[in-house]
Amino acid sequence: MGTRWQNVKFGGGGYVAGLIYHPTTPDLLYARTDIGGAYRWNPAASAWVPITDFLSNRDGFYMGSESMALDPNDDKRVYMSTGLYDWDGRNGRLYTSTDRGDNWTYVELPFRTGANDPGRAIGERLMVDPNKSSVLYYGTRTSGLWKSADYGQTWNQVTSLSSFQYPGDQIGALPGRTAGGIEGVLFDTSTTNAGTATQTIYAAVGPDYGSAAGLSNSLYKSTDGGATWTGIETPVTGFHIPHMVRAKDGMIYVAFTKDMGPGAGGASRLYKFDGTNWTLLKSYDPEQWVNFGMGGLSVSGSGPTTRIALGVTNSWGNWNGMPIVQLSDDAGKTWREIESMTPGETASGWVDDVEIDPFNRDHILHVHGGGIIETKNASSAGPTWKGSVAGIEETATLSLMTPPKGASYTLLNGSGDIGAVVQTELLKSATRGIRVFANSVGIDTAWSNSAYIAAIGNPGYIQGGVHGVYSNDAGVTWTRFASEHPDAATNEGDWASVAVTKPNNVVWAPSNSVPAYTTNNGATWTYTNLPGLSGVGINRAYHIVADRKNPNKVYAFNSGGAWWNQWSDTSHFWYSTDGGHTFTESASFKSAGALVADFGTTSIAVNPNAEGDVWVVDGQNILHSTDSGATWTKLNVTAPIWGKNPTWLYPEVYSATSISLGKAPAGATYSASIYIVGVINGQWGVYRSDDGAATWRRINDDKHQYGGIGNLAADQSVPGRVFASANGRGVIFSY
Template sequence: MKKQTLALACAVAGLVAACGGSSSPSSQSPSFAAMIGSASGGADVAATGARWQSVKYGGSGYVTGLIFHPTSPDVLYARTDMGGVYRRDTATSGWTPITDGFGVREEFYNGAESVALDPTDDKRVYLVTGMYDWSGQNARLYISTNRGDSWTHVDLPFRAGSNDPGRAIGERLMVDPNQPSVLYYGSRTSGLWKSADYGQTWSQVTSLTSFQYPGDQIGSLPGRTSGGIESVLFDTSTTGAGTATQTIYTAVAPDYAAAAGLNANLYKSTDGGATWTGVSTPVTGYYIPHMVRAKDGIIYVAFTKDMGPGAGGPARLYKFDGTNWTLLKSYDTEQWVNFGMGGLSVSGSGPTTRIALGVSNSWGNWQGQPVVQVSDDAGLTWREIASMTPHTPSDVDFSGWVDDVEIDPNNPDHILHVFGGGIWETKTASAATPTWNLDVTNLEETATISLATPPKGASYALLRSSGDIGTHVQTEVLKKPTRGPIGYFSNGHAADTAWSNPAYIAAVGTGGWVQNNPRGAYSTDSGVTWTPFASKHPDAASNDHQGGEETIAVTAPGKAVWAPSGARPAYTTDNGATWTYTNLPDLSAVGIGRGYRVVADRKNPNKVYAFNSGGAWWNQWADTSHFWYSNDGGHTFTESTTFVSAGARVAAFYQSSIAVNPNAEGDIWVVDGFSILHSTDSGATWTRLDVTAPDWGTNETWSYPQVYGATSIALGKAPAGATYSSSIYIVGIINNVWGVYRSDDGARTWRRINDDKHQYAGISNLAADQAVPGRVYAAGAGRGVFFTY
């Protein structure tokens, strides 16, 4: 994503059906709209199962690469940095997510650093996954023989960094077109690797270099990673010959070359990788984000000074005939411009070769701006086909991170390019004024930080706060939201509504790239217009480093309690004109972000609850978790003396949650990462439910579980005939099975409402609908938000 690194882990035409849903909303029966309901109502039905669909936002995350099959029309994949991999769905002109079956233990593998296709078998696809090179975890290779409908995996002996700097460089993984059992991978910190058995086993290509960064040094590298071996290119026009391709090129990043003692940025083998010879390049010390081969054997190579994403220049594009280099285009760093080169694709051969070049670090939309440069004469002349041309929609940026550009191998007028918010597509590249469309149908990549729902009768369905794109007010779940404090926050952290008047909403977040970030704002018209708080919480510094461990509780219009990350909560009674500290204690530093979770009682707004989960598992020897309650609107709090004795444990902010029953005063539910705790007397006394249990795996029980037992909880409208006033939803482990669970009888019995094909590499947040029974909203790991229907 176009984002800061988030440990939370960015469109909807097709239904993601856990229990046999149809392929798109348009194919549903007329009862579909009634089934999912509107923002203010829905049929009182109790589903015996639950089907899942994306809440639409559309794109918003960084697609790092597009991979066409070289011969099979319309076989196309999109890889993202932390939100899974997608396959093109030509029937809907959208995208099908193909990694939603990744489980809670696979969140680290939910970004693909590289994707490779077998040129001889259009059903075989490979993903190299692993989100951060510096994490200490090795990468995985996922293998599918049915275009991603199912996967097996192999643990790799090196690391990957799908969400690290330079994540659009590549492709690093390539399949030999003549002997497809042979795969090569260019790793960031461990050199070049080869498999001769369809990826099952791997060995380092020591004939190039045996250098590997020591693991303890990777985190101290600039950006905590290296460019490494950037790409592999087979110099052949044949396919399926049965003998391994002999002539191979591989690009080496300047940082890795220096560390490994390599004296070139491009190497060539003419004996199938047995030996390598450095190729003299016209520029040195540059990254090679992409190099591609035309049908006539000419190789086109982009050089750019920075690693990216959105790499700056200076930059050069050359063509190489195996001996000679010819400069085709250059961008020099001037005082007012710093363009680099990112995406590169070619079509055809000879003097009419079409080249598409993505210009990175070029922002905005102005006359003469280079975004996608196209040449139809092998680089002799160029024209711009993206900037100052029609784009649909017209209010979405399309420039900046143009780090991959692809020409459809079966239609040279069909060109796609990535950017920080998804994919743009044109099918009229030869026109004098090509038209572009945002190609993100069913491609949902957002890092969701928190979710909240309003009471029945509100004119909106959901408040969603996300990394990079701020906070949005979702009026309809199948339409892109247009309301919110747009332009106020880069990262939206939390939002809440006044239960007595849901037209009043308050939201908090951080600025990042937003100038003069107010850190907090409110709306009195259901999110149509917004007013910044006149002042900030005393500890709510406006900077890029304020953590997302932040909540706000609205007790009434103009009244709220704000708990920034790492800070003591404060309250306002005048729409944020003044803030006064509560009597809650300060939070000590524990090495990771921490914060209070504050929530208002929905039946009695004078009651406000505050939950401190302890901050980190290692803090269990210095502190406990804590629960506090207030009877004066969140001004002063009293600590519960029974919370810990009931069994509450220490966990991090994102492994814990609190929810109130909107239909009963003082009815509070907490999950502390391990168990469910319940209070019916406003937090004075507590009962621990023996329902969930963590999976410790090989970890010691004095440390932390490999999978926590209960991490998120939400309460929503109960179906007719339920024995408890709300349906309860949790994310956790019951009877040794992780999933999303629902109870309609006050937590006496539970049933799982997702299946193994819909795990989304873990689920971080829940919010339950107060108007539609059985509807819960859930945030996948970098995969946006889903709802049940």
């Protein structure tokens, strides 16, 4: 029990930056995301299979893929470059699989990558030479063009094009903290597996990198395998080249767009290039109400009947004919819109990669901010589109909560970009929720009446959004609080919490604030007597939780802010006996050994079956109180992995970061099962104890590490079931 894992279904939820088809094997297709790993299409199951869940908590930085490449001569070999941010200071990695992504090895790259930086759909930056599979090229953002001659194991800069590399300390000062760099590589050949490296190669150069490196052209060509390069005069300058593709007849199609994206604005142009002449096929210029860019580009066939699919970005498809995907069946002479206002689903905005199925020209897919969408009848007068997100879960979970036994729902989920979700069935997309804020940072329910739910968040991109709402009918309908916490609008931050003591009674703790309570759904708010928290270079906030057996008891945990604040402050624990109105500090919390850490690496939980039974993890330790926080015991169970870091700093791997208590199995010696994320006996993972923390067993394995695990929420009805927020991979649960 509890050793298998799967996703709670949301369905998509995040930005898929690229789709990569194998050119000679039907239905072999990969998807790369900006923060949530990569997937392979499983045609038998009609679903996407995650192929990066093996990444450990130490590897969270590598959960985004900047580029993927497939070997045209070996359909089992796949490459994936990873690393979230070019400005971060860490170099990227290249992962290689020889079994279609079931298993991977990696090498450290000698340059940085930016899977979640602007322009992350540009490319593909990584390409395999179709005539000599050992040769790979990589167009980096800030370090020029690189080449490997040994299947990606070692790399050298192609200095014949440019030797310029941005100094590391200058990258963070660039607009958007990144450059377009070498934006794409194209091999101009129709042959494969010839044994001799392809001689004619094109490289696209972004305007920012080109200016810094002294490259005056947007496109360069080599006819001697990269030994020398010649600039090609393009019909427009100062534009990015998000995609360039080659048709079977050798014609090259190139999209030019003024902005980097995602969802790049224009002006924008599409040209075809025969090696000498440029022919304009499509153009958009900014107008009063629209500013269309170009993103995705794919071709099928050759000659005068070449099919071209063009993704139009920064377009929202909200009137008939407004471009989302433009299709031409005569090599660009005429065009028609095939998605806007068509039957079924539509998905506009970030149409930054479009692919025509190499084996079925009527099957067209494109990416967007919430996943992937496809049509299988592109040639019809009104193609039908439908989301293709089965298996893809890319939400960024910020808060989780399970209700008491008997509730009409199973899980409360607050996530980035998608608001609050009430999950009634785990394997079906939720139908209840609210999106009045972009990021839902806290959510809780009344234990005496689970129909009452309160949620807090930050409006973000939601126009007219709010910071706090409540529901009296288990999330079917929602009402804005009559007024908000006085500091909610000025102290927005993802580190915040909310606790419900009983219906209409809420304690709200925004970032960098004094928590306040309401007894009337926000008609009035009154500050508690808890000390105000100021930022310490990063935000901080109180973890607030209500006792489930006695709603008059409320607990507040201030983790101290950040590890560097340990010389100025300590962590603090406070308890209330009047419903969270006034609090008393526990004098013994610090003396028990509580340490200082940030909000995101600390957690508090109560035993729902025993009054005053409180558990805290401070990043390194588990602390336990059975008298409502008056006295504490530190358990000598977890120990951090310091690695190369000194013990006055912070560990490379924190040893106790989240804790939750849920339904105990029959015969257990303690009234709840305890779950933690941490390190026991030198092994990081998710652990469970059924005997009050006397013994523990790991319930995940090395194939299921998800680049790190955040919040836990243990089920109150099903023993052995715990929900967890995976790193960009949505919500997972054990079963």
